[in-house]
Amino acid sequence: MTNFYSFHGTVTSISDFITGQAGVGEGCYKLISVQNGLGAIVNFVVSPSTYFVDHAMVSVGDRVTGYYDGDAPALLIYPPQYRALVMVKDSPFQNVKVDYFNSQLVSSDGRLRLDISPFTKVLLTNGQAFSRNPANRNLIVIYGSATKSIPARTTPYRIIVLC
Incomplete structure (x- = not known):
């Protein structure tokens, strides 16, 4: 059982995430920065295994919710950085x-x-x-x-x- 935590906000940037292994996964990992209405920021590491609901394409300015394992180890950095398990782009219909x-x-x-x-x-x-x-x-x-x-x-x- 995974202990799902979430963070909801607006995508402020999307960039390539370097895994640290030369030539491995280049371009396959993204860093998506999300800022909520209170100014808090979270960076989500998005991998090929991250599930995007409805296979939605996410862009800067979109409202999203990122879900991550709240029990997984995390780097003690600011802004916090979590491995995204599920990403959801806001929709008024669901x-x-x-x-x-x-x-x-x-x-x-x-x-x-x-x-x-x-x-x-x-x-x-x-x-x-x-x-x-x-x-x-x-x-x-x-x-x-x-x-x-x-x-x-x-x-x-x-x-x-x-x-």
Whole structure:
């Protein structure tokens, strides 16, 4: 179970990230700087394995949320630099939650419960169908409206299973 933390803000710059190994991965890694409304900055290291929801192309000026492993070791530098696991470009038509969902399909923070319908697509990160129960897994949940109860309930459009 990954302990997902997130940071939301506006992309201020995108540059190549040098891995330190000559010739290895040149151009394959990016450093995306994100600044929130309070002026805090986070640098996300984006690798070929970083999952971009909807395979969205991110540009300077876009509003994004980056998710990272809150338990992973991090350099003690400013601004903080985290390895991005999932990046989400803001969309007015959908909400996204990245978290561990238990056997009752309730998120680890207890704020969202999933009601899966026959129309909910459950996929792997490579776009293939996931044929098992998504409970007790790390999930990317894409949904529209939710109830105002605690936990909020929603019927997601799509679930991406992070195996």
